[in-house]
Each structure stands twice: as C-alpha cells, then as structure tokens.
Amino acid sequence: MKRMQAVVDDEVVRRARGGDENAFRTLVETHSRDVFRLAYRITRNEEDAEDTVQETFIRAYRNLDGFEARANFGTWLYRITANTAIDLLRRKKRHEGRHTPLGEVQPGVAGAQEGLVFGHQVRERVDSALVSLSELERTAFVLRHCEELSLAEISSTLDISVSATKQAIFRAVKKLRSSLAPLRDVSRTTP
Amino acid sequence: MRHLEEQALILHHYGEGDDPALVERHLLDCKRCRDELDAIGRDLRDVGSIPAPERGADYGAEVWRAVAPRLAHRRSRRTWVLAAAAVVLTGTFLAGRLSTRLGSDIPQDEVRERILLVALGEHLDRSEVLLLEVVNTEKGELGQEAARELLRASRLYRQTAHQVGDIATGDVLEELERLLLDVAHGSTPSDTLKSRIRDRDVLFKIRVLQTNFKARGQLLAPQRF
Ligand SMILES: [Zn+2]
Numbered sequence: 001m002k003r004m005q006a007v008v009d010d011e012v013v014r015r016a017r018g019g020d021e022n023a024f025r026t027l028v029e030t031h032s033r034d035v036f037r038l039a040y041r042i043t044r045n046e047e048d049a050e051d052t053v054q055e056t057f058i059r060a061y062r063n064l065d066g067f068e069a070r071a072n073f074g075t076w077l078y079r080i081t082a083n084t085a086i087d088l089l090r091r092k093k094r095h096e097g098r099h100t101p102l103g104e105v106q107p108g109v110a111g112a113q114e115g116l117v118f119g120h121q122v123r124e125r126v127d128s129a130l131v132s133l134s135e136l137e138r139t140a141f142v143l144r145h146c147e148e149l150s151l152a153e154i155s156s157t158l159d160i161s162v163s164a165t166k167q168a169i170f171r172a173v174k175k176l177r178s179s180l181a182p183l184r185d186v187s188r189t190t191p
Numbered sequence: 192m193r194h195l196e197e198q199a200l201i202l203h204h205y206g207e208g209d210d211p212a213l214v215e216r217h218l219l220d221c222k223r224c225r226d227e228l229d230a231i232g233r234d235l236r237d238v239g240s241i242p243a244p245e246r247g248a249d250y251g252a253e254v255w256r257a258v259a260p261r262l263a264h265r266r267s268r269r270t271w272v273l274a275a276a277a278v279v280l281t282g283t284f285l286a287g288r289l290s291t292r293l294g295s296d297i298p299q300d301e302v303r304e305r306i307l308l309v310a311l312g313e314h315l316d317r318s319e320v321l322l323l324e325v326v327n328t329e330k331g332e333l334g335q336e337a338a339r340e341l342l343r344a345s346r347l348y349r350q351t352a353h354q355v356g357d358i359a360t361g362d363v364l365e366e367l368e369r370l371l372l373d374v375a376h377g378s379t380p381s382d383t384l385k386s387r388i389r390d391r392d393v394l395f396k397i398r399v400l401q402t403n404f405k406a407r408g409q410l411l412a413p414q415r416f
C-alpha cells in the first residue's frame with residue numbers, strides 16, 4: 001500500500017483538537033481502513049488488527065493536543081498504529097507465549113490470481129517468515145516495504161536510532177530471503 | 192575486488208544507500224553484485240504487498256460506533272479546561288504559586304488546567320488524610336474545622352464537575368461531600384461514620400481519581416513540571 005491516500009483537511013484536525021467530536025468522527029471514518037491494513041500487516045491477525053484500530057483512535061483522541069500542526073495527520077496516526085500494534089503483540093506474548101498458527105494467515109491475493117502452485121508456495125513461505133520476525137523487525141520492514149516510509153521516518157515512528165532501524169530491516173529481509181531460497185533452487189530450472 | 196555487502200545492496204534497493212554513486216560504479220563493473228542486487232529485487236518483489244483482508248466502505252462508521260463511547264476521557268478533559276478559570280479564581284494563591292514554577296511559554300489553557308488539576312489533587316489529598324484520621328482515631332470530634340473547610344471547596348469542585356458533564360468525578364466528589372458533612376456536624380456516631388467510609392470504598396475511589404488526575408497532568412507537558 002502507498003502512503004495514506006486521504007488528504008486530511010487541516011480544518012478537520014483543528015476542529016477535532018478543539019473538542020469537536022464530529023470532526024474526530026470524520027477522521028475515524030476516513031482513516032479506519034488504512035489503519036486496519038497497517039495493523040493487520042504488523043499483527044498478522046484480524047482480531048488483533050481490529051483491537052489495534054480501536055486502540056489507535058482512542059490513543060489519537062487522547063493525544064490530539066500532542067499532534068503538531070506541521071505534521072501530516074496520516075503519518076502521525078501511522079506512528080500510533082505501529083506502536084499500538086507492537087504493544088499489543090508484546091502484551092499478548094507476555095500473557096500467552098503466542099504463536100500465530102499458520103492457518104490464520106490469509107492466502108495471498110496475487111498468488112491466487114496467478115493460480116500457480118509456485119505463487120502459493122511463495123506466499124506461504126513469506127507468511128511464515130513474516131510470523132517468525134520480531135515485532136520490531138516486522139514493523140520496520142512493513143513501514144519501509146509496504147508504506148514506503150524513509151528510514152528516518154521509521155526511526156522516528158518507532159523511536160529507535162536510524163542504525164537500529166537499518167538493522168531491523170536487514171534482519172527482516174535476510175529472514176525473508178532465506179525462506180525463499182529453497183524455491184529459488186527449484187525455480188532456476190523453470191523460469 | 193571487494194564486493195558490496197548484502198546490507199549495502201538492500202539499502203540501495205530501497206534507495207537509502209549512504210553513497211549511491213559509489214554503489215552504481217561498482218555495479219557497472221561487477222556482474223556478481225549486479226546479480227545479487229537483482230536477486231534481492233526479485234525476492235522483495237515476491238514478498239509483494241503483503242496482502243491484508245479488505246474492509247468494506249462502512250468500516251469507518253463501524254469503528255466509530257465502537258470507539259465513540261470510549262472517548263469520554265478527553266471530552267471531559269477539554270471541558271474541564273474551560274471550567275478551570277472559574278475555579279482557579281477562587282484559589283488565586285495557587286495560581287500565583289504555580290505560575291512561578293511553570294515556564295512562560297506554556298499555553299494559558301494548559302496552565303489553567305494544570306492549576307486546576309493540582310488544586311483538585313491537593314483537595315483530594317487533604318480529604319483522604321482527614322478521612323483516614325477519622326477511620327483510625329477513637330475520638331469522633333476530630334477534624335470538624337478541617338472538614339468544614341474541605342466541604343466548601345468540595346462543593347465548588349463538584350458543581351464544576353457536573354457543569355462540564357464529568358459525571359464520574361462529580362459522583363465521587365458528591366460522596367466525599369456527604370461524608371465531610373457528617374464529619375463537620377460531628378453528630379454522627381464515630382462507628383457509623385467509620386463504617387460508612389469503609390463500606391462505600393470512598394478512599395479507594397479518591398485514589399483512583401487522583402491517579403487519573405496525575406495521568407492527565409502528565410499528558411500536558413510531562414517534562415516541564
Ligand atoms: Zn561486486
């Protein structure tokens with residue numbers, strides 16, 4: 001997915017900051033689907049993603065005063081989403097030593113369209129590699145790879161250094177690549 | 192030849208390399224690194240967009256319905272800010288004391304709200320101490336004068352809370368007010384008073400309020416106070 005598509009009217013944010021509930025409602029209605037998509041990519045689970053969406057808007061509402069007018073509302077909301085999703089996953093892990101069953105992962109849309117066994121295999125491997133990443137690795141990777149945030153933006157979003165951001169992304173890419181490596185050896189004969 | 196490391200190639204793929212020109216020069220001369228960059232590109236293309244289930248057009252409205260009832264906190268916080276000025280007028284000594292502690296670059300709304308929060312916090316602290324004394328001492332007449340003083344302030348805060356629709360705070364203040372009234376009159380038997388305080392969990396409720404106020408205070412410029 002690209003960056004948040006919706007161009008948020010500054011006026012709406014300003015009114016929401018002034019305590020106008022309808023303005024905040026507009027923000028929720030505009031951004032929910034994008035927030036859900038990001039939350040799902042980080043949590044890999046619909047229920048967790050739903051919880052993240054709600055928690056994100058509640059946090060956003062409570063912290064509207066901390067939103068600087070110079071910033072982009074969508075980016076600010078993404079920041080809250082990413083951190084809320086990470087918090088939720090860590091909380092869950094503490095509680096239940098969580099492992100997402102692979103069956104929960106949605107089959108890839110692209111793979112299904114091609115209808116190729118190979119495509120499905122790729123999707124499956126990518127999905128299980130994504131699950132095996134740490135929350136931080138996955139979030140940093142998703143923000144770079146899907147949301148196309150810069151390293152500097154990711155580092156400020158996750159409140160870690162740029163070099164820690166790079167390391168998280170490197171580790172993610174390495175794990176994803178090695179999960180695909182076995183398929184490469186097979187596919188070399190069938191381009 | 193020293194080849195490029197995988198990390199440098201990954202950064203290059205994402206357009207985030209420290210020295211893209213240097214990498215490009217190397218790639219021109221080195222098939223092995225070019226192949227490696229291609230492989231990275233292919234792998235990351237296969238990773239693709241990481242599909243997520245789509246939500247329908249009315250999803251936003253659905254989220255709003257779930258979230259709206261949980262937004263009361265900020266709503267009351269905002270209105271408390273507006274009401275703060277009135278309350279603060281009655282405690283100008285506090286305003287004076289605090290404005291020297293707060294920097295001049297802080298918005299007036301914030302200053303007012305923090306003054307209110309501090310004043311309310313102190314009020315609850317003093318009420319808590321008084322009620323604890325009542326619970327823990329044998330003699331019943333203790334603290335009548337202090338109770339009368341606290342009663343006046345408590346009424347004011349309770350009226351403000353109800354005016355701004357902060358029902359939760361208003362309710363606790365109302366309960367507190369009833370107990371303070373009992374203490375101030377000195378006519379309720381000591382044991383009855385003690386069990387009223389214990390049975391209604393008033394001390395616990397006061398502590399919850401204090402925790403909330405502290406959290407609100409920290410939300411407003413935590414590093415400055
Ligand atoms: Zn090379």
